[in-house]
Structure formats: C-alpha cells, structure tokens
Amino acid sequence: MSNEIQLWPFAVYTLSVFLIVAIMVILSHFLGQRHKEKETGEAYESGIMTTGTARLRISPQFYVIAMFFLIFDLEAVFIITWAIAFKEVGWVGYLGILVFIGILLVVLLYEWRIGALDYAVSGKKIVKKFKQLNKEVI
Amino acid sequence: MTATDFFSLMPLIIIATAAVIVMILIAVKRNHSVVAGVSLAAFALAFLSLFRITAVTPHTLPPLLIIDNYALFYMGLIFAASFAVTLLSYNYLKSYNFNLEEYYILLLLAALGASTLAISQHFVSIFLGLEILSVSLYALIAYVRTWERNLEAGLKYLILAAQSSAFLLFGMALVYASLGSMNINDMAQLLSGANLGPLALIGFALMIVGIGFKLAVVPFHLWTPDVYHGAPAPVTAFIATVSKGGVFALLLRFFVAIDIYNYESLVIAFSVIAIASMIFGNVLALLQNNVKRILAYSSIAHLGYLLVAFLSGNNLSVDAATLYLTAYAITIMGAFSIVSLLSGKEQESDKLEDYRGLFWRRPVLSAVFTAMMFSLAGIPLTAGFIGKYFILSAGVHSAKWLLVIVLVLTSVIGLFYYLRIVVAMYSAPTDDMPSQPGISRSVSFSGVLVLAGLTILLVWFGVFPQGFISLIQNMVSSLQDVYLSMIV
Amino acid sequence: MISIPMEFGLILAGTLFVLGLIGLMVRRNIIFVLMSIEIMINAAGAAFIFAGAKWGEPDGQIMFLFILAMSAAEVAVGLGLILQIYHKFQTLDGDTVSKMRG
Numbered sequence: 181m182s183n184e185i186q187l188w189p190f191a192v193y194t195l196s197v198f199l200i201v202a203i204m205v206i207l208s209h210f211l212g213q214r215h216k217e218k219e220t221g222e223a224y225e226s227g228i229m230t231t232g233t234a235r236l237r238i239s240p241q242f243y244v245i246a247m248f249f250l251i252f253d254l255e256a257v258f259i260i261t262w263a264i265a266f267k268e269v270g271w272v273g274y275l276g277i278l279v280f281i282g283i284l285l286v287v288l289l290y291e292w293r294i295g296a297l298d299y300a301v302s303g304k305k306i307v308k309k310f311k312q313l314n315k316e317v318i
Numbered sequence: 319m320t321a322t323d324f325f326s327l328m329p330l331i332i333i334a335t336a337a338v339i340v341m342i343l344i345a346v347k348r349n350h351s352v353v354a355g356v357s358l359a360a361f362a363l364a365f366l367s368l369f370r371i372t373a374v375t376p377h378t379l380p381p382l383l384i385i386d387n388y389a390l391f392y393m394g395l396i397f398a399a400s401f402a403v404t405l406l407s408y409n410y411l412k413s414y415n416f417n418l419e420e421y422y423i424l425l426l427l428a429a430l431g432a433s434t435l436a437i438s439q440h441f442v443s444i445f446l447g448l449e450i451l452s453v454s455l456y457a458l459i460a461y462v463r464t465w466e467r468n469l470e471a472g473l474k475y476l477i478l479a480a481q482s483s484a485f486l487l488f489g490m491a492l493v494y495a496s497l498g499s500m501n502i503n504d505m506a507q508l509l510s511g512a513n514l515g516p517l518a519l520i521g522f523a524l525m526i527v528g529i530g531f532k533l534a535v536v537p538f539h540l541w542t543p544d545v546y547h548g549a550p551a552p553v554t555a556f557i558a559t560v561s562k563g564g565v566f567a568l569l570l571r572f573f574v575a576i577d578i579y580n581y582e583s584l585v586i587a588f589s590v591i592a593i594a595s596m597i598f599g600n601v602l603a604l605l606q607n608n609v610k611r612i613l614a615y616s617s618i619a620h621l622g623y624l625l626v627a628f629l630s631g632n633n634l635s636v637d638a639a640t641l642y643l644t645a646y647a648i649t650i651m652g653a654f655s656i657v658s659l660l661s662g663k664e665q666e667s668d669k670l671e672d673y674r675g676l677f678w679r680r681p682v683l684s685a686v687f688t689a690m691m692f693s694l695a696g697i698p699l700t701a702g703f704i705g706k707y708f709i710l711s712a713g714v715h716s717a718k719w720l721l722v723i724v725l726v727l728t729s730v731i732g733l734f735y736y737l738r739i740v741v742a743m744y745s746a747p748t749d750d751m752p753s754q755p756g757i758s759r760s761v762s763f764s765g766v767l768v769l770a771g772l773t774i775l776l777v778w779f780g781v782f783p784q785g786f787i788s789l790i791q792n793m794v795s796s797l798q799d800v801y802l803s804m805i806v
Numbered sequence: 807m808i809s810i811p812m813e814f815g816l817i818l819a820g821t822l823f824v825l826g827l828i829g830l831m832v833r834r835n836i837i838f839v840l841m842s843i844e845i846m847i848n849a850a851g852a853a854f855i856f857a858g859a860k861w862g863e864p865d866g867q868i869m870f871l872f873i874l875a876m877s878a879a880e881v882a883v884g885l886g887l888i889l890q891i892y893h894k895f896q897t898l899d900g901d902t903v904s905k906m907r908g
Contacts, residue, residue, distance in 0.1 A: 254875045258875070453883055456883045494857045498861045547906055
C-alpha cells in the first residue's frame with residue numbers, strides 16, 4: 181500500500197533539523213562575546229550612514245506600473261496555455277489568440293494615449309509650461 | 319466553432335466589440351456624446367439581434383454555454399435595462415468634468431458579464447461571467463470619486479463581493495471534488511435524485527452563501543443599503559436590475575436543472591432565506607429616512623418574494639419568477655431614474671426631506687414616482703400587482719402556506735413605507751425648506767424618453783398583462799422543456 | 807509514485823480559507839483585508855487543483871488559471887480604489903472610512 185510508507189525517518193529528520201538549529205542559536209547566545217560600545221551600532225568604517233526610516237513614501241505611479249505588470253504578466257499565462265495546445269486547437273485557436281492579443285494591443289494603445297505609461301512628467305511638458313509662464317511674466 | 323455558434327453568440331460579440339471600439343475612440347479623442355452614442359447603439363443592436371437568434375434556439379455550445387429562449391429573454395431584459403441606464407448616465411454625468419468615457423466601457427463589460435451568466439451552464443463560464451460583472455461594478459460604484467461616500471460604497475462592495483466570490487469558488491471546488499463534473503447537465507445526471515454526499519452538501523451551502531451575497535438576501539444583505547446609498551443613482555439602478563437579473567437567471571437555471579425540489583435540505587435553506595429576507599427587508603425599510611436606502615431594503619424584500627415564486631416548485635414557478643422580475647425591473651428602474659433625474663451635481667436628492675411637497679413643484683415627475691411606488695407595493699393596475707398575483711398563485715398552488723402568509727403580511731408592512739414616500743410628495747411644501755439644486759433642474763430629452771417608456775410599460779403591463787404573460791410563458795417554458803427532456 | 811489523498815489537500819485548502827476569513831474579520835487595515843481575500847480565493851483555487859487531480863482532469867488547473875487572472879483584476883481595481891481612499895481620507899483604516907450607518 182502506498183499510504184503505509186514509513187513516516188518515522190522523516191519525523192526524525194525534521195526533529196533533528198530543529199534540534200541542531202536550536203543548539204546553534206542557544207550555544208552562540210551563551211558562548212559568544214558581546215560588546216556595547218559607542219560605535220557598535222554604526223555602519224562599518226567606509227559604509228554609508230543611514231538616513232531616515234526605511235518606510236519611504238513611494239509615488240503612486242509605481243503602484244500603477246505594478247498593476248499593469250500584474251495584469252499583462254497574467255495574460256502571458258493564457259498565451260502559453262494556447263501554445264501548449266497549439267496543434268489541438270488549430271485555426272480556431274489561432275483566431276482566438278489573435279483576438280485576445282489584439283484586445284491587449286488596444287489596451288496598450290489606450291494606456292499609452294491616456295498617459296498611464298508616463299513614469300514622470302515629460303520634459304517637453306515642463307519646458308512648454310515654463311515658456312508659457314515666462315510669456316505671462318513678460 | 320461553426321457559423322451557427324458565432325451567430326448565436328452575436329449579442330455578446332456586439333457588446334464586447336463595442337467595449338473595444340469605445341477604448342479605441344478614447345485613445346483617439348475623448349468625446350462624451352460619441353462614446354455614449356456608441357454604447358447606446360451597441361445595446362440596441364444586441365437587443366435586436368436577439369430576435370434573429372430565436373431561429374436557431376435552443377443551441378448548445380458544449381460544454382460552457384447554452385442559448386435557449388429562456389436565456390434570450392433574460393438577455394433582452396439585461397440589454398433593455400442597460401440601454402435605459404446608459405441614457406440616464408449620460409444625463410447624470412454631463413455636469414462632471416473628469417474623465418467620463420471609461421464609465422461606458424465598464425457599463426458595457428458589466429452587461430456582458432450579466433448576459434454571460436444568463437447563458438452559462440458550466441462553472442467556468444458562471445465564474446467568468448460573475449467576475450466580469452462584479453469587477454466592472456466595483457469601478458462603476460466608485461466612479462464619481464470626488465464623493466466620500468462613493469469611495470466608501472465602492473470599497474464595501476469590493477470587499478464583500480470578492481469575499482462572496484471566494485465562498486462561491488470554494489463551494490464550486492467542493493461540488494466538483496464530489497461529483498467530478500463542472501457542467502450543470504452532467505451534474506444533474508450524476509445526482510438525479512441520489513443523496514448528496516457531505517462534501518457536495520457543504521459545497522452547495524458555500525455556493526448559496528456566494529450567490530446570496532450577490533442577490534443580497536438576508537443574512538447576506540449587509541452591503542446593500544450602503545452600496546445603494548453611496549453609488550451614483552444610475553449605477554444603483556444597474557445593480558438593482560441587470561446585476562440581480564443576471565444572477566437570478568443563473569440561479570433559476572441551475573436549480574431547475576438539478577431539480578432542487580428533490581433535496582429537502584436545500585429547499586428548507588432557501589425557505590428560511592426567503593422568509594428572513596421578506597421580514598427583515600420590509601421591517602428595516604420602515605426605519606429609513608433616505609429614499610435610496612428605503613429602496614435598498616425593499617429590494618431585499620422583493621428578492622424574498624422572488625424566492626417564494628421559485629420555491630413553489632410547480633410548472634408556474636419559473637413563469638411567475640420571471641414575470642415578477644420583469645415587473646420589478648421596470649419599476650425599480652423607473653424609481654431610480656427619478657432619483658437620478660432630480661439629482662444635482664455633487665449632491666443627490668435622496669433624502670425623504672427632498673421629496674416633501676414635490677408634487678407642487680414637479681407634478682408630472684411626482685405622478686410617475688407615485689405610479690412606481692404603487693407598483694412596488696403591488697397595487698392593482700400596475701405591473702407589480704400582476705407579478706405579485708402570479709407569485710401568490712404559484713405559492714397557493716403548491717400549498718406553501720407559511721411562505722404565502724409571510725408574503726402577504728410583509729406586503730402590508732411594505733405599503734407603509736411606500737406610502738410614506740407618496741405622502742411626503744403630496745404634503746404641502748413649507749417655505750423654509752433647504753432647496754435642493756437638482757429638484758428644479760429641467761429634465762432633459764433622454765430623461766423624458768426613459769421615464770415615458772418605463773411608465774407606459776408599467777401601466778400597459780398592469781392593465782393588459784395578457785401579451786406580456788404569453789410572451790414570458792413562451793420564452794421561459796423552454797427552460798423546463800430543455801431540462802425535462804434531458805432527465806427523461 | 808506516492809499519491810496524496812484528496813482529503814488532505816482539501817483540509818489544507820479549507821484551513822487556508824478559514825485563515826483568510828479570520829484575517830478578513832479581524833483586520834482593520836484595508837490592505838490586509840485585501841490580502842486576506844486573496845488568501846481565500848487562492849485557497850479555493852488550490853481546492854480546484856486537488857479536485858481536478860482526483861478526477862485526473864485538467865479542468866481544475868484551467869479553473870485555477872482563470873481564478874488567477876480574475877484575482878489579479880480584482881487586486882488591480884482594489885489597489886486603485888485604495889489609492890483614491892488614501893488620497894481622500896489620509897488613512898487606510900477601514901473603520902474611519904466607514905461612515906454610512908443604518
């Protein structure tokens with residue numbers, strides 16, 4: 181019976197893993213040396229001093245890019261699934277994937293046109309605005 | 319895929335293509351009127367294409383889809399309602415100055431999802447249809463994102479709908495694990511009166527939780543008042559008609575196919591849900607002071623009535639349920655049209671106070687609103703009365719006395735709050751009332767069109783119901799024929 | 807080849823599902839609520855794979871692909887909504903956002 185495999189070696193193995201890790205941590209806790217001078221917590225010699233917290237505010241644009249990645253990344257799953265069944269699905273499948281990729285292209289076009297793909301404010305726009313402001317001043 | 323396959327899927331293809339075309343249009347140049355026009359044309363075309371398809375029904379696209387007259391009827395309901403919602407939304411959104419065009423993509427996609435539900439006979443297509451519908455709705459509900467309560471409603475709907483999808487999926491997985499098929503017909507044959515195993519029973523229970531959330535029946539109704547209240551009025555109309563109609567079409571097909579009446583436990587579960595929905599919906603509606611919230615609670619009660627029709631389990635039940643749903647869709651669409659037409663920018667006229675003395679300022683609108691309230695209450699000469707009559711006769715026919723008695727008693731409670739709105743409209747206006755900007759706005763041509771159409775339908779349905787009844791019986795009887803022939 | 811009985815898999819999926827449900831009810835932060843829902847949906851996906859393996863069909867895995875795609879769409883809309891909510895309320899606490907009562 182396949183269900184009656186010997187489980188005890190696995191249990192012994194798991195236990196011994198935990199045991200060894202525990203011994204390593206506990207022994208080094210008691211045997212290792214510790215010091216607490218002024219410079220202990222600082223970065224090593226030529227390292228860079230830390231500034232501020234690690235919890236930075238990230239621009240919302242990064243989230244937008246992340247969402248696009250998430251969605252387009254998953255579309256690849258369907259294309260690969262089609263590729264696996266390429267022979268079986270034949271021309272109908274080809275037509276289907278063509279429509280699918282066509283829709284993706286339209287979505288890409290749409291995202292590009294509404295400016296969702298701009299990482300930052302474009303330089304041209306800044307220059308244009310600057311010139312406009314200059315004119316108003318004059 | 320044969321040519322007939324493509325032909326029978328024509329309405330879905332039209333709607334999907336329209337969504338892509340709208341996207342291209344936005345990429346080229348934004349224009350609110352053009353986009354709204356394309357969406358209207360798409361809904362009209364899809365609706366008209368249904369008449370051509372009657373030539374090839376019932377047509378099965380194994381294993382996922384089935385296109386029969388029953389599905390065509392529900393798709394017609396969905397497209398007609400979406401058409402009306404599009405007209406209302408055009409009117410409603412005009413005054414806002416952010417990007418409006420994406421709204422119509424979402425509307426088209428949501429209608430696509432709902433009509434997929436109507437033709438599904440497989441878990442995969444049910445899941446896809448449901449998710450296309452609800453993901454579009456998340457964005458639609460939160461569309462006017464400058465309002466705080468709009469975002470709140472969107473978030474609440476997102477969390478509860480996603481959670482209910484998880485329940486539904488887990489239930490589907492358990493049913494699949496126990497039966498070995500995801501196709502409704504195969505399931506019907508595998509079950510065919512046999513006892514449900516524990517796995518399948520838990521699976522069905524979880525699926526009921528998931529579907530119950532989408533239909534907003536007690537005890538899964540908690541999202542309804544907040545979402546109805548917070549969403550823009552046309553979107554609320556869409557949820558009340560299209561979203562619920564699609565899900566109910568699916569539920570009806572599923573349970574007729576597996577012949578739910580053989581399973582005592584499922585019938586009892588649904589009876590409890592129906593009774594709780596009728597009682598809680600009507601009683602809680604009494605406590606509200608906001609028209610949208612009153613209509614939200616009343617929608618819970620109406621779903622309870624619908625379940626009564628469907629639980630009576632005789633050959634009348636599918637007819638009665640469909641008839642009632644149609645009458646309800648016409649009525650609730652009319653009621654929310656008026657709320658939406660009376661709303662000004664940034665503020666909707668949804669408090670009961672806003673309607674006090676409305677008759678003296680807007681007599682025609684008040685008369686139409688009164689007709690809608692009478693229909694919801696089930697007063698004769700309106701569509702709601704015919705619907706309720708059929709439900710009662712279905713219930714009496716199969717001697718479900720408890721359900722019938724609760725239905726009658728709660729309908730009486732329902733009269734109170736519908737009449738409360740009506741009384742508020744006809745009471746004398748006072749001078750020191752805060753004036754609502756939207757109340758005095760003149761109604762645009764598209765608004766008049768929607769209201770006139772709905773009012774004519776409502777009264778026609780109520781006074782000469784014979785045509786509607788025979789149409790519905792013709793279309794819907796196919797459901798029972800299809801599945802009975804399969805079982806025999 | 808040792809095959810694991812389906813019940814073990816379903817128990818795992820059920821445990822994950824319940825954990826997600828608990829997270830959904832206990833957490834107040836909207837991001838964590840979304841994460842809990844993802845856990846629930848993926849637990850259902852895992853259950854589909856175990857069921858498909860029991861019947862020796864690819865259907866369960868196909869369903870999982872659709873579940874993946876749909877949950878990605880859901881997360882995308884959810885994150886968009888969360889950005890707007892943070893913009894408006896300056897907080898991600900679910901109770902602060904919830905104002906409508908009754």
